[in-house]
Amino acid sequence: MKLTNSEWQLMNCLWERHPATARGIAERLPDDVTWAYTTIRTLLARLVDKGAVREYKEGKTSLYEPLLARDTARRSALKTLVNQAFDGAYGPLMHFLVNDRRLSRQQREALARILENQSEKKGE
Amino acid sequence: MKLTNSEWQLMNCLWERHPATARGIAERLPDDVTWAYTTIRTLLARLVDKGAVREYKEGKTSLYEPLLARDTARRSALKTLVNQAFDGAYGPLMHFLVNDRRLSRQQREALARILENQSEKKGE
């Protein structure tokens, strides 16, 4: 199940709190996202189509609830990225993370050691 | 600089060996990618447009060379993913990686320890 960028925004809101109305989601979107109400509706409809979200009526109001689990979506996004940009293997991704400057020297060294082990074992 | 999926395929070939001709790239694409020659040309043109690739003539043949560094592209893709799916922070990404079953128990435990340190420091 692949989500587009805008779909992630909505899903993030939904995962955080659900069920939710379209209006409720609108209110909890990040400040830099200023979509028209109908835009949100359209996106939700697409998500329902994809089977990532369930829509049901409570009286007359539409409520939305995620069907797709956040972890599942994350795993899938990560896999896509890894295939696309890291030769399809998690090793290179880890490697990259290690060599990147977001970790302190200590953390990097420790991680690097782990990676050595991992590469000897040849992961999936 | 954002690359699309098919652009990644091409770039991966280019990073591996360059400069390269369109034909040369065609030959080194993964087996499951069977694009027409013109498709590759179109994609390369788009990459040149974006400034990710440089095209120049060696005599009459067009040669292509990456301008965008692989690491830069990776960093950017990772950042996009993190923003989209991991609350914009690398911590949750690491966390996810650790809890995922791609690492052996040992590796996971070691990584987890590292992460504890990291979260105390509050990363970017």
Next chain:
DNA sequence: GCTCACTTACGACATTTGTAGTATTTTCAG
């Protein structure tokens, strides 16, 4: 019962992405 504000249903439209086709120019083997 009528109106106003909000919700819903549906359609719309520009851009981006994936994937080629065609027509023209070059090139290379005979």
Next chain:
DNA sequence: CTGAAAATACTACAAATGTCGTAAGTGAGC
């Protein structure tokens, strides 16, 4: 030189994505 094979340039086009607009329905007060 000649004709076939390869390269270029340009155009095309459907599907996916981002982003609404409008018209019709509905419920809550006056």
